[in-house]
Amino acid sequence: MVGRMMPSTAQPGASELTALARALQAATLSAGPSTVPAISTSVPGGAGGIQDAKDLTRMERIGAHSHIRGLGLDDALEPRTTSQGMVGQLQARKAAGVILEMIKQGKIAGRAILMAGAPGTGKTAIAMGMAQSLGADVPFTMLAASEIFSLEMSKTEALTQAFRRSIGVRIKEETELIEGEIVEIQIDRDVTGVGAKTGKLTLKTTDMETVYDLGQKMIESLNKEKVSTGDVITIDKATGRISKLGRSFSRSRDFDASGPETRFVQCPEGELQKRKEVVHTVTLHEIDVINSRTQGFLALFSGDTGEIKPEVREQINTKVAEWREEGKSEIVPGVLFIDEVHMLDIECFSFLNRALEDDMSPIVIMASNRGITKIRGTNYTSPHGIPIDLLDRALIISTSPYTEQEISRILSIRCEEEDVEMTEEAKEALTTIGIETSLRYAIQLITTANLAARKRKATEVDVQDIQRVYSLFLDEGRSVQYLKEYQEQYMFNDADQHKMEIDAAV
Incomplete structure (x- = not known):
């Protein structure tokens, strides 16, 4: 049995990009070109270049919350004292776990959650834990409230795009695949080296074996994926x-050089050609961008999306509703996390009130460290700087300051995350600093103290290293004290007139 494998118009090298392109192409509406332009899945410059760019972005940075792996709850939603990078805040984590279950069951769409607490009490950490627990399939968008004032688009458009990024559409489609184990690859090259390459590919399953003729592009695809005899592939x-x-497991005893990441699988069973249901998850914002611009697919990667017409969004909502009725897709309500929500103004709060009532609305999680303060854009005061009517729509989770034992445990976790060896005496000194100043300041001293220890060629951070960096870098309290002592030497000093309003805070 000989089959002819035709080359494809899509670039076969970049697997992730091609899958996204296929999903977005499936999501493209069938309206006229003036309103909803069509999209091609081919990427200029070849998939190899984009694949290289993707590999470059895989480096992982150590961030403020990179140690968070989840909420640290057991199966009964009871918080463990220390788990998955989370320490303390038992009540807040338990409440977040209840919210998480409601999100997974789809019973909380169109509501808001407010996380309120003093600075440095783990509000963002809990939100990051929820994002990790939701998994990769549920869209999670993080937004700082002050971001929307620096964009080139209107505030409501920026919020709308953030909402649409947080709503996923799970599209189901059936596709034909060829799946088998490679028995032999034969590639014939022209003697002059100018002509097109031809070849044959022999695939087998446990029940059958077939030879396919290969074209030029399929040969290039095989070379890019670096497949060889004994590999199990799908086409x-x-x-x-x-x-x-x-x-294939049948090749596990070969004397080939195989690394620890080599994955062995069974030889496929049954027919070589199979029909499988493939599920793509894309966000509504991605579909919006694709259908609003001629080069919409490339705009997804450049970030230059611009404002999107309401007519385009209405057509997309109608089409997605049709797909839901036909069973071709389902809506996945994601999470929109708005940090420092008190920085939004009264117009944005009015928009949020209306947007939360929409049928296709994500779960909005807000975080604020303010007390009773003015609502931005008005002269009225309100708890957390949020209007009362929006607070009524929100479930409020409160966080409390950390205890000494919890601060010590958090600093130990951060030392492991930043790969810093520290003596017990140094940890105790750092814990004391965290209690007297702030947890954030103590965490920032870990790496700087490690650099001081490396300069004196020590393998562990000791108390003297903590003392050195403590003297080099001021915390907030000592900085205020320094200002009070040398206030005359600073420009635009208003201390005499206002008695330094910060005195009351200290």
């Missing part, structure tokens, strides 16, 4: 995309 007949599933 998408619609696009020609090749995915390597792993190496």
